Amino acid sequence: MQLATLKKVFGDNVALDIDAFTVNSGDVLGLVGNNGAGKTTLFRLVLDLLKPNTGEVTIKTEDAEYITSKTEDWKEFTGAHIDSGFLIDYLTPDEYFSFIGKVNNIPKEEIDEQLKRYADFMSGEVCGQNKLIRNLSAGNQQKVGIIAALLNQPSLLILDEPFNFLDPSSQIAMKYLLEDYNKQTGATIMVSSHNLTHTLDICTRVALLEHGHIIKDYSKADTDMIAEIEQYFEGNVHHEAITTEA
Amino acid sequence: MDFKHFRLLYKLISKNKKLSEKRHPMFERNRFMKIFTYCMVAFMACYFIFFGVVLGNAFLDGSIEACDMLNQGIVFLLIFDFWIRFGMQETPAQEVKPYKLMPIPTNAIVHIFLIKRGWNWYNVFFLFFFIPFGFITVAQMPYFGWMCFIGYMVGVWLLFVLNAYWYLIWRTLINQHIIYILVPIIFYAALIGLGMVATDWLFTGSMLFMRGFIDWNPLCFLAVLLCILVLYYVNLWLQKKFLYEEIAKTEKVKKVKSQEMSFLNRYGVIGEYLKLEIKSIARNNVVRKIFLSGLIITLIFCSITAFTPAYDGGFMHVFICVYCFAVYGIMTLTNIMGVEGNYIDGLMSRKESVLSLLKAKYYFYIAMLLIPTLSMIAPVSTGKYTIYELLGCLFFTPGCIFPCLFILAIFNNTTMNLTQKIQQKTTNSKAQFFVSMAAMFVPMGLMYVLVMLLGSMWGGLVMTALGLIGVVLHHVWMKAIYKQFMIRRYENMSSFRATRNA
Numbered sequence: 001m002q003l004a005t006l007k008k009v010f011g012d013n014v015a016l017d018i019d020a021f022t023v024n025s026g027d028v029l030g031l032v033g034n035n036g037a038g039k040t041t042l043f044r045l046v047l048d049l050l051k052p053n054t055g056e057v058t059i060k061t062e063d064a065e066y067i068t069s070k071t072e073d074w075k076e077f078t079g080a081h082i083d084s085g086f087l088i089d090y091l092t093p094d095e096y097f098s099f100i101g102k103v104n105n106i107p108k109e110e111i112d113e114q115l116k117r118y119a120d121f122m123s124g125e126v127c128g129q130n131k132l133i134r135n136l137s138a139g140n141q142q143k144v145g146i147i148a149a150l151l152n153q154p155s156l157l158i159l160d161e162p163f164n165f166l167d168p169s170s171q172i173a174m175k176y177l178l179e180d181y182n183k184q185t186g187a188t189i190m191v192s193s194h195n196l197t198h199t200l201d202i203c204t205r206v207a208l209l210e211h212g213h214i215i216k217d218y219s220k221a222d223t224d225m226i227a228e229i230e231q232y233f234e235g236n237v238h239h240e241a242i243t244t245e246a
Numbered sequence: 247m248d249f250k251h252f253r254l255l256y257k258l259i260s261k262n263k264k265l266s267e268k269r270h271p272m273f274e275r276n277r278f279m280k281i282f283t284y285c286m287v288a289f290m291a292c293y294f295i296f297f298g299v300v301l302g303n304a305f306l307d308g309s310i311e312a313c314d315m316l317n318q319g320i321v322f323l324l325i326f327d328f329w330i331r332f333g334m335q336e337t338p339a340q341e342v343k344p345y346k347l348m349p350i351p352t353n354a355i356v357h358i359f360l361i362k363r364g365w366n367w368y369n370v371f372f373l374f375f376f377i378p379f380g381f382i383t384v385a386q387m388p389y390f391g392w393m394c395f396i397g398y399m400v401g402v403w404l405l406f407v408l409n410a411y412w413y414l415i416w417r418t419l420i421n422q423h424i425i426y427i428l429v430p431i432i433f434y435a436a437l438i439g440l441g442m443v444a445t446d447w448l449f450t451g452s453m454l455f456m457r458g459f460i461d462w463n464p465l466c467f468l469a470v471l472l473c474i475l476v477l478y479y480v481n482l483w484l485q486k487k488f489l490y491e492e493i494a495k496t497e498k499v500k501k502v503k504s505q506e507m508s509f510l511n512r513y514g515v516i517g518e519y520l521k522l523e524i525k526s527i528a529r530n531n532v533v534r535k536i537f538l539s540g541l542i543i544t545l546i547f548c549s550i551t552a553f554t555p556a557y558d559g560g561f562m563h564v565f566i567c568v569y570c571f572a573v574y575g576i577m578t579l580t581n582i583m584g585v586e587g588n589y590i591d592g593l594m595s596r597k598e599s600v601l602s603l604l605k606a607k608y609y610f611y612i613a614m615l616l617i618p619t620l621s622m623i624a625p626v627s628t629g630k631y632t633i634y635e636l637l638g639c640l641f642f643t644p645g646c647i648f649p650c651l652f653i654l655a656i657f658n659n660t661t662m663n664l665t666q667k668i669q670q671k672t673t674n675s676k677a678q679f680f681v682s683m684a685a686m687f688v689p690m691g692l693m694y695v696l697v698m699l700l701g702s703m704w705g706g707l708v709m710t711a712l713g714l715i716g717v718v719l720h721h722v723w724m725k726a727i728y729k730q731f732m733i734r735r736y737e738n739m740s741s742f743r744a745t746r747n748a
Contacts, residue, residue, distance in 0.1 A: 047595055051736035075597040085743060086592035088522065090529040090664065092504050102518045103596060130501040132529065134665070 401459025548621030587661030634706025645716025
């Protein structure tokens with residue numbers, strides 16, 4: 001995936017401004033940054049859910065090249081979950097998974113098989129509960145969204161803050177789930193998170209965003225990646241000011 | 247808390263309340279809606295003034311004093327006011343929530359919200375009717391004069407304040423359990439029933455009491471003030487009693503049975519979206535209400551047409567025929583995409599899902615035409631309508647009216663709150679307003695002209711032909727709508743997100 005001169009401005013605020021950035025096939029890319037850094041904006045632009053002021057996102061496969069704002073074909077091999085705006089909340093999770101399966105032409109048996117695979121992650125609180133998605137807890141809604149994004153076995157998976165609302169066990173299960181999925185399918189995964197530990201654990205690359213700019217692009221091979229990122233976030237906290245005010 | 251702080255708090259809370267109304271996302275994003283609302287309020291005020299003038303003059307010729315004539319029925323106005331408040335006002339217990347954690351005595355906040363309930367513009371709105379009425383029937387009368395007029399207005403205002411507190415008691419109790427709604431229903435039914443049996447008791451009593459205001463009888467004012475005070479303290483007790491229950495209130499989660507609807511599986515992806523449409527109606531309060539009211543209105547009009555001699559000739563004849571077929575579509579499709587705004591990102595991240603959704607909706611609404619078709623068999627068999635007129639409407643609706651309404655899918659960008667119980671903020675936009683008007687009146691005019699010029703047979707057949715063209719070409723116009731929708735997608739998605747949960 002290539003991002004070229006991608007810029008998004010809301011009023012006077014530059015939410016995202018990236019000259020050039022490439023995500024390679026099979027990368028597990030983590031986006032980290034403080035609130036307002038532009039992580040969600042970047043995902044929305046990639047998914048063509050926002051209009052960029054300039055630039056475009058190009059996805060290349062072995063056979064074709066897609067500019068995301070010009071065609072919809074790339075949606076067939078993409079899975080994403082950003083927030084509850086992705087969920088049809090008056091369905092039960094079972095109905096929703098069945099709906100996703102059918103609109104993606106996935107046989108019912110395959111859907112059932114996949115759901116069995118995610119059973120641990122759902123920890124018995126999602127399927128078969130006969131509850132509407134809107135009546136589930138935020139954590140379980142998050143699980144529904146993540147599983148739905150995975151159902152069509154996408155070769156590009158985009159998850160915004162996937163660890164949010166999840167209990168510690170589910171966060172760890174989520175981590176393994178993404179690692180396994182990447183290993184088994186070779187899919188490209190993009191995740192954003194405020195949870196540095198999990199992000200650094202699973203990602204092969206980490207992009208650090210600040211005020212809409214990618215200020216650093218780390219590879220897992222960089223030995224000082226963790227230390228540098230931690231130092232960056234430490235540097236943003238002004239201990240003295242906080243203690244004085246307190 | 248001393249009076250100075252109480253007054254400061256009152257001002258702050260009033261300011262917050264004004265801002266919350268002024269900055270409601272629905273209004274902020276829809277200037278037309280804002281202007282439309284103001285116009286509607288102004289229209290209602292003019293309407294009240296008009297009625298005040300008309301009734302004032304009309305009653306002058308009566309056998310009793312004009313103001314007495316109206317005052318006999320004041321109880322009906324108060325009952326009317328009581329019921330329309332349900333669509334507009336929350337309970338203070340609901341409003342107190344954001345202030346609960348602040349270092350302010352809860353008692354003071356509840357008092358402020360209760361005082362605001364009495365000191366509210368809404369309680370003076372009926373004066374738009376009473377001022378012109380009172381001016382004609384009281385102020386201008388030599389034996390009454392201006393002081394009597396002022397007394398009358400103050401009395402009327404106090405009665406509406408009393409009604410506000412009376413309403414609040416029942417609104418609070420109904421919030422606890424819906425069964426309490428039976429109490430005001432039974433109370434008012436009994437009151438009107440008794441009034442009918444012994445007219446002196448209710449109507450003359452009302453008249454004499456209101457005359458007390460005109461005559462500045464201190465006992466009348468004292469009686470109302472005392473009632474207001476009693477109801478105020480009953481409310482205070484109730485609000486404090488239910489405050490914590492209201493704050494901690496959680497909806498009971500109902501278990502639902504997964505519905506397979508396997509008969510729709512044969513239609514593939516479209517079948518899945520059809521299931522979605524049906525489940526949306528079954529499981530969302532707001533959508534269900536619109537569906538049921540559309541259905542009831544259709545059935546009422548069909549029954550009137552079938553079993554009564556009303557609307558037998560002229561334009562009304564055409565109006566009813568078109569209305570029976572088109573009303574359901576107009577009521578529901580004007581808000582097309584409003585439900586889908588809740589999960590627009592999910593739809594837009596899947597290829598052409600909105601196109602499939604629009605097609606499924608179209609087939610669903612065609613299936614719904616079965617209801618008016620069956621209902622219209624009776625008037626056709628009795629000769630009120632010809633079979634050609636019936637066919638004309640049956641095909642013209644999906645072929646020409648529905649495409650016009652589906653165009654709104656391009657422009658509608660306000661998300662509908664699916665779980666709201668009391669009132670949905672109206673989401674009409676300029677496009678919705680004009681398209682629904684056009685969808686209603688253009689076919690009526692067309693059918694009227696065609697039937698006049700060509701007779702009912704050829705008129706009906708021309709409409710059938712026009713409709714058939716639209717139905718046959720539905721894939722073409724649907725794709726054109728989808729193309730335009732995609733051109734406006736960014737603007738719409740942004741607005742859908744902004745109005746979600748508004």
